[in-house]
Amino acid sequence: MKVAIFGTKSYDKEFFKLEGVSTNHELVFFESRLRVKTAPLAKGFDAVCVFVNDVVDAETIKIIADFGVKVIALRCAGFNNVDLEEAEKHGIVILRVPAYSPYAVAEHTLALILTLNRKTHKAYNRVREGNFSLDRLTGFDIHGKTVGIIGTGKIGQIFANIMTGLGCKVVGFDLYPNKELEKNGTLKYVSLNELLDQSDIISLHCPLTPQTHHIINDHTIWRMKKGAMLINTSRGRLIDTEAAIRALSKGHLGYLGIDVYEQEEKLFFRDLSETLIRDEKMMNLMAFPNVLVTGHQAFFTDTALTQIARVTLGNLTAYENGEELVNRVGTEAIKA
Template identity: 55%
Template structure:
């Protein structure tokens, strides 16, 4: 089967190419999947897509009309997919539900450590011969309270990491993992926000979680706390976060995702004028750290993504049930 890989970067070509079975042929396009780029999938029986590709009803209908019968998501989130349209068209749709959850959890820790101890600023200073410590003061994480919002595999890995550092870990999740027993205390979201020195988000994006961090929830946070998001940008109301930073109620912000990232992330804009005013305002704060959705980006995670993607395809080709199939919505 021929597969059109959208939003393809050099590393996608490397890892998907290594894992591609003889029965499949991959063609790569750096363009994201939109209604304007559907035609690139002409002659393909499947498409392979990523987090910012558009999979709404018009796009899925256009793919189906071209003969595409399988949609392979090389990511865990599927908030960009019209599940009802996919079910109506009879499309096989599957994702990679968990890939090296420790990779994202470790990146959350890296963001916390970098922002807390100002190592990014210290690195720049020292390279200019400036060894002054003023402005680089951090806090000792041992003994601090870390709130984990969302206790799936990534949230559980994050809880394990912070627990090992001597932090008190609180978790808010409707269905927390039993693996958290002895690692974290289960509390409600309001209690978590009020008590935590660091709040780390590890939730899927859905209607119930969109802008879960808004003006009201920010006001309930402990003054001076740090907010970390390595999940989905839509969990945060960016305008409200900016106001909380300006008022100094929010002590620091570290994000690897951004609600309007589709037009920015995974591409080099160093010679462009970025027109997103909210993003540009965020970048003016010295207590804000942004990375470009790289939490998943480790060798181990990329290999697992490729392997599971092709395993999902094998289920489709052989007519077997797929444990990673997207839920059906009417």
């Protein structure tokens, strides 16, 4: 198949070329993200490959469908940026990578927690300047704390095991409880309100759906313990950023660590070091000393990049050969 890979960086090219050697697919890389303005680039291709911040809305889909595109291959697990109904209307198949390295995301979640707590990022900068003072670097023992996990799929399950290993009490909230976690006693399922009331650290690992959009808002934040830590390595729109800023300003939210952000498509995966950033919410967040932001790098390990390329190309091969599409996504996913 001839595949247009949008929104590519050097690492995408490296891993896709490496895995592509064993396939018959013709891969063409575009640095531009897929959206209405760039959709004409898909002319002459059988498939397009997109990532989390490509805009695959109804208008874009209509354009690429007219060009004969039959497949949209997501090189990620989430599909909230794709109009599934419009794709089905045009007979376009949606394929994704459901799990590339849940360990990578779970481990990055722990990294955010440890960095925020023990302030190692601040200590690193101090020491490089010859400042060995310990003032304002006080942390807390994670052992014995209550950790609340919202969403206990593969990533949430691994994260629960990690925090249990650190000696934490782990509680979880999920509409579809993980029977394995319940059976081995790794965590106790509680209601969302109970989780918010009890937890010292809250970590988000649920998908973005209409039901989970802004699941963290003014109401839920103010149910949290004063001084609680909130971590998000899932999807940016799970958190109402303005509500988080208000809670930080008033000292109710003790720590915030995010690897995803509501408006990240305007910022992430780009070098803006010599650009005036006009996103007021992001600038407000970064002004707080108890906020840590990383640029959607939780997935970013060699293991994950290899798996993303391998599964994405495998999905395309399965489609081309008329095989079962185990990673297909349809409108039933919305209903689910």
